[in-house]
Amino acid sequence: xxxxxxxxxxxxxxxxxxxxxxxxxxxxxxxxxxxxxxxxxxxxxxxxxxxxxxxxxxxxxxxxxxxxxxxxxxxxxxxxxxxxxxxxxxxxxxxxxxxxxxxxxxxxxxxxxxxxxxxxxxxxxxxxxxxxxxxxxxxxxxxxxxxxxxxxxxxxxxxxxx
Ligand code: RP5
Numbered sequence: 001x002x003x004x005x006x007x008x009x010x011x012x013x014x015x016x017x018x019x020x021x022x023x024x025x026x027x028x029x030x031x032x033x034x035x036x037x038x039x040x041x042x043x044x045x046x047x048x049x050x051x052x053x054x055x056x057x058x059x060x061x062x063x064x065x066x067x068x069x070x071x072x073x074x075x076x077x078x079x080x081x082x083x084x085x086x087x088x089x090x091x092x093x094x095x096x097x098x099x100x101x102x103x104x105x106x107x108x109x110x111x112x113x114x115x116x117x118x119x120x121x122x123x124x125x126x127x128x129x130x131x132x133x134x135x136x137x138x139x140x141x142x143x144x145x146x147x148x149x150x151x152x153x154x155x156x157x158x159x160x161x162x
Contacts, residue, residue: 001133002058004031004125005048007074009064011035013087016116017063020085023122027139029129032057038064038073045070049077059125062110063118065089068097071110081128083121084110 004024008017017033024031036045052060060078062071063085071084086097094115102112113120123140130136 001030001136002129003056004029004122004129005052005057005060006031006033007036007045007048007060007062007070008033009035009037009062009068009070009087012089013063013065016085016087016118017061019118020061020063020122023119023126027122027126027136029122029126029136036070038069039067042073045073046077049074052078052080059083059128061085061118061121061125063087063121064101065094065097066100068100071101071112072104072108075104075108075110081125082110083124084112085118085121086112086115088116 006017006020008014021031021033034048036048038045049060057080059081060074061083062074064070065087066089068086071082075082084101086094086101088094088097090096098112098115101110104110111124113124126136127140130140
């Protein structure tokens with residue numbers, strides 16, 4: 001199975017990114033976690049992105065806050081799918097990172113999830129791998145069913161309570 005690269009702009013992003021790691025773990029999808037910054041380590045970030053396909057990766061998650069160019073910088077250097085997580089950091093409530101991540105020019109796409117939407121970033125990558133992996137597709141269906149059952153259980157409790 002292809003690996004998922006999980007990149008964060010700073011180790012201060014880890015509490016958010018951990019939710020993506022937990023999802024990848026729960027699906028037994030192989031991954032590698034790195035700290036690379038578009039601004040502080042531009043050469044290392046570019047090297048990683050350029051070699052990611054030949055190093056066995058299938059998709060890249062890039063999480064960053066503030067002027068969050070990380071996902072775009074990765075996307076500029078690979079044709080693997082890049083999923084951006086705008087991280088809430090600094091004083092602008094995550095809007096800075098959201099716009100920096102989502103507003104990519106035509107030709108260099110970044111699939112952007114919600115601010116701090118790390119779990120969805122992992123799920124989106126798993127859905128990409130599941131295009132050619134029936135076992136993974138079945139696990140995704142099972143998770144959807146479990147999530148539905150959990151909501152219906154909550155509905156039952158609310159009905160009983162109120
Ligand atoms: C971004 O700046 C990082 O992704 C992080 O969200 C933010 C702050 O980084 P630190 O100053 O905590 O290293 O590049």
